[in-house]
Amino acid sequence: MRIATWNINSVRLRLPSVLEFLDKYQPDVLCLQETKTQDQFFPNEAFAAHGYAHMHIAGMKSYNGVAIISRIPLGAREVRHWCQKEDCRHIVATTEDGIEIHCLYIPAGGDIPDPAVNDKFAHKLQFLDELTAWWPAERSSARPMILVGDLNIAPLEHDVWSHKALLKIVSHTPIEVEKLTAMQNSIGWVDAVRHFVPADQKLYTWWSYRNLDWKISDRGRRLDHIWVTPPLADRLIGAQVAKETREWLQPSDHVPVMVDL
């Protein structure tokens, strides 16, 4: 089984790129974030025509939006809400062999890393706290699960181009790393990508639009993740990051991340 995650920053604008990605990598399941459209405008016919007939979508106008599209059947759709908002950041599907897939879009958190003055940063921290409490309360680490998505945090020193330069930049502050690590440890999630790429090796999944020479300067961050629970950790075969999509026409600022099981 190949599972992929991609923050595509508008599914309608990026549809040709997503179809090209599906043709090239043939994932069984693709989880999307920032689809940015209501469900009635989601291009499900195009995905079905490409062999991806099974879809769970949760979208809203203009912002956020998550989806799971699959060529294998998906069980009942579940949409979870956090921080008393209904903002389309978490959708769940279960495969026929009982693997529960969580597609997540964690709030970016704004610019100022201080919850006292920045409501968006407070929302991000609260979102992490609620998830961290929810996993051990509702899910056992013995259940086969995959958590993917744009977590908007680069936890490791080599998940960013400069650890020192980004310590006060939202996505790499100590409080965010601490809370993401607490969520990971809550039921023993295994980082399936770092399982294959050593921690001392730079690895990024996002390069800002604002940096036009992003490839030369290579100031990236690893914001997109795939985690698995222990029963699936033994079954990991490989991981890859499709960096070349960042060079495609009208690219997303994020690139796809994949794991084979």
Add this chain to the structure above:
DNA sequence: ATGGTCGGTGTCCGA
């Protein structure tokens, strides 16, 4: 230290 660019039914907001 600063500003840089995207996408959305938008003339600002969120990333």
